[in-house]
Amino acid sequence: MEHEAIPSWRIAIDEWNFALELPLWIRAAERINVPAGGMVPGPLDVDPLPAASEGERTGLAEGWHAWWHDVIDASRATIPSEDYRHVRVHGPSALSYAPPDFAGLADWPDLARIVRARWTEAERWNHRRKRRGAAELMPSRTNGDIVADVEAELGHAAAPFELEFVLLPVLDERVRRVRDLRFLVPERFYTGPRWPQWLRGLVRSVA
Incomplete structure (x- = not known):
């Protein structure tokens, strides 16, 4: 618009930007402990809250932080690269968060597994939002x-x-x-x- x-x-x-709404949905559904602060907004406005998945959950908060900052600002001008190992190793041009592979999450395999398994669920929620809120x-x-x-x-x-x-x-x-x-x-x-x-x-x- x-x-x-x-x-x-x-x-x-x-509005209804799925690239940004997906990480917010994953944070909410998986109860990833990333509170609001800086460029991170408050919790997703979703009811009912989706159930969390099972399995290993190593590095979810760290990976989510890097994912979020990548998608809100592709120029990375506000992100100190020394704070994110994947930027030093791969460079920002190597990052990709497009489904179904979500290659940008490779350094966080548990988060990548969850996102690959659940992105279509989040997409359905996003489509329902569009129809309801237009x-x-x-x-x-x-x-x-x-x-x-x-x-x-x-x-x-x-x-x-x-x-x-x-x-x-x-x-x-x-x-x-x-x-x-x-x-x-x-x-x-x-x-x-x-x-x-x-x-x-x-x-x-x-x-």
């Missing part, structure tokens, strides 16, 4: 109206800017800046009463 005013500004909404998210024109309001306050057209909001189904209300003007936004915050004022402040800062 996008709202664009050529040539000055652009707001892009990335009419619930704020239309992009509302964001455009906020930009128009700011332009009216300023008395001139907004300076060129490009915003990207990645919407996540998490029990959280904290917006996280990934890099530049790309943000992770909880869906409940995006659809809630505080979003217009928050976006208005951000637009003022870049316009």
